[in-house]
Amino acid sequence: MGLLDRLAPRRNESDVPASPSVSAEDPIFATKALRKFLTSLTARESPVLLDLGPVVGSNVSFFGEQLGCKIFVEDIFSDLSRHLRTGALDELPAFLKKRFPQESGSVDGILCWDLIDYMDRPAAHELAHELTRVLRPDGALLAFFANTPPRDTRYTKYVIVDEVNLKHRSYEAGRGRQPILLNRDIIRLFSGLRVTDSFLLQNNLREILFRKPAYLPTEST
Amino acid sequence: MWKRDEAVRPASQPPAAPQPPAPVAAAVSGPRPETSHQMEKDIVNIGKSVVIKGELNGSEDLTIEGHVEGTIQLKDNVLTIGANGRIKAQVFAKSVIVLGEVTGNVTASDKVDIRDNGSVDGDIIAPRVAIAEGAHFRGSVDMQRKGGPGQPAKPAEPKPQAQPQRVGA
Numbered sequence: 001m002g003l004l005d006r007l008a009p010r011r012n013e014s015d016v017p018a019s020p021s022v023s024a025e026d027p028i029f030a031t032k033a034l035r036k037f038l039t040s041l042t043a044r045e046s047p048v049l050l051d052l053g054p055v056v057g058s059n060v061s062f063f064g065e066q067l068g069c070k071i072f073v074e075d076i077f078s079d080l081s082r083h084l085r086t087g088a089l090d091e092l093p094a095f096l097k098k099r100f101p102q103e104s105g106s107v108d109g110i111l112c113w114d115l116i117d118y119m120d121r122p123a124a125h126e127l128a129h130e131l132t133r134v135l136r137p138d139g140a141l142l143a144f145f146a147n148t149p150p151r152d153t154r155y156t157k158y159v160i161v162d163e164v165n166l167k168h169r170s171y172e173a174g175r176g177r178q179p180i181l182l183n184r185d186i187i188r189l190f191s192g193l194r195v196t197d198s199f200l201l202q203n204n205l206r207e208i209l210f211r212k213p214a215y216l217p218t219e220s221t
Numbered sequence: 222m223w224k225r226d227e228a229v230r231p232a233s234q235p236p237a238a239p240q241p242p243a244p245v246a247a248a249v250s251g252p253r254p255e256t257s258h259q260m261e262k263d264i265v266n267i268g269k270s271v272v273i274k275g276e277l278n279g280s281e282d283l284t285i286e287g288h289v290e291g292t293i294q295l296k297d298n299v300l301t302i303g304a305n306g307r308i309k310a311q312v313f314a315k316s317v318i319v320l321g322e323v324t325g326n327v328t329a330s331d332k333v334d335i336r337d338n339g340s341v342d343g344d345i346i347a348p349r350v351a352i353a354e355g356a357h358f359r360g361s362v363d364m365q366r367k368g369g370p371g372q373p374a375k376p377a378e379p380k381p382q383a384q385p386q387r388v389g390a
Contacts, residue, residue: 046366057356060352068364072361
C-alpha cells in the first residue's frame with residue numbers, strides 16, 4: 001500500500017455498485033454536493049432535470065428510472081465545439097440566449113458540470129442568465145469549476161456511480177479550459193442564485209451547489 | 222435386308238413406368254417447427270435504397286435501412302432502424318432499436334434502445350430507455366414514472382390509427 005493510499009485511501013472498484021457504462025480505466029472521485037442536489041430534486045413529484053453535458057446512458061437510467069425525472073439532455077459542449085469548428089465563437093452568446101425553449105421557472109434541477117470553465121466570459125454570462133431564468137424558485141444547480149490552470153484539451157463526461165461518487169471519462173475537446181474563475185467571479189456570474197454549498201474536491205475541482213431564492217418572482221418569457 | 226441397327230432402334234418399347242414421386246411428405250405434410258415459427262415472426266425489411274414519405278403502419282416487426290419521412294406506427298411490434306436507416310418521422314412502436322439516425326419523437330410502450338453509433342434527435346417517451354456509450358442523443362427522456370423508486374411506469378399510448386395502410390411514394 002503506497003503512502004497516498006494510507007493518507008487518503010481511494011474507493012476501490014469492488015466497493016461501488018457495478019455500473020454498465022463504467023470502465024476500469026476511468027478514475028472515480030468523490031462528490032460532496034451531488035447528494036444534496038439529488039435531495040432537492042426528489043423533494044418534488046416528477047422533477048424536471050436539465051443536463052448540459054453529453055448523454056450518459058447510465059445517468060439517464062439513474063435519473064429517469066430511480067428518481068422519476070423527466071430529463072432534458074442538451075449537450076452544450078457539442079454546441080460549443082460546433083461554434084469553434086465553424087469559427088463562430090463570437091455568435092455563441094446570441095445562440096445561447098435562444099437555446100433553451102423551457103419556460104421560466106419550469107426546471108427543478110440543472111447539471112452544469114464544468115461547462116462554464118470552457119466558455120468565454122460573454123457566453124458564460126448569457127448561459128448563466130438563461131439557466132437562472134429556467135430554474136424554478138428553490139431549484140438547484142450543480143456546477144464544477146477548475147482550481148488549477150488547464151493542462152489538456154479534453155472534456156469530461158461525469159458518470160454517476162452512486163450518490164457520493166462520479167466517474168470522470170474524458171474525451172476529445174474543441175478547446176481547453178479557459179482562465180480560472182475566482183469565487184467572486186462565479187458568484188457575480190450567477191447573481192440570481194445563491195451559493196448554498198461549496199467544496200474543494202480531491203481532484204482540485206470546486207464543486208458548488210446553487211439554489212434559486214424562493215421569494216423571487218419568475219421572469220416572464 | 223434392312224437390318225435395323227440396334228443402336229437406333231426407335232423407342233417403341235413402352236416407356237418405363239414413371240417412378241412414383243419422391244416422397245415429399247417430410248416437407249409438405251409436417252412443416253418444420255422453425256419454418257412455422259419464422260412465418261409467424263417474419264420481419265419486414267425496407268432496404269437502403271427505398272424512400273418512403275407518408276404514413277407507415279403495420280402489425281409485424283419492421284427493420285428499416287432506407288429513408289422514411291412522416292409517421293411510423295407499429296403499435297405491438299418491434300421497429301429496428303438499421304445502421305443505414307435515416308428517419309425523419311414521429312415513431313410509435315412497442316419497442317424501438319436505433320442503429321441509424323432518427324430525427325423526431327419516439328414513443329414506445331416497452332423500450333427504446335439506442336445502440337452504438339445510433340442517433341436520436343427528439344423526445345423519447347418510454348418506460349425503459351437504454352443508451353449505449355457511443356450513441357448520440359439530444360432531446361428529452363420521459364419514462365412517465367411518478368414519485369420515487371418502485372412506482373410502476375405508465376406505458377406510452379400511441380395514437381390510434383383508423384386509416385388503412387398506405388405508403389407514399
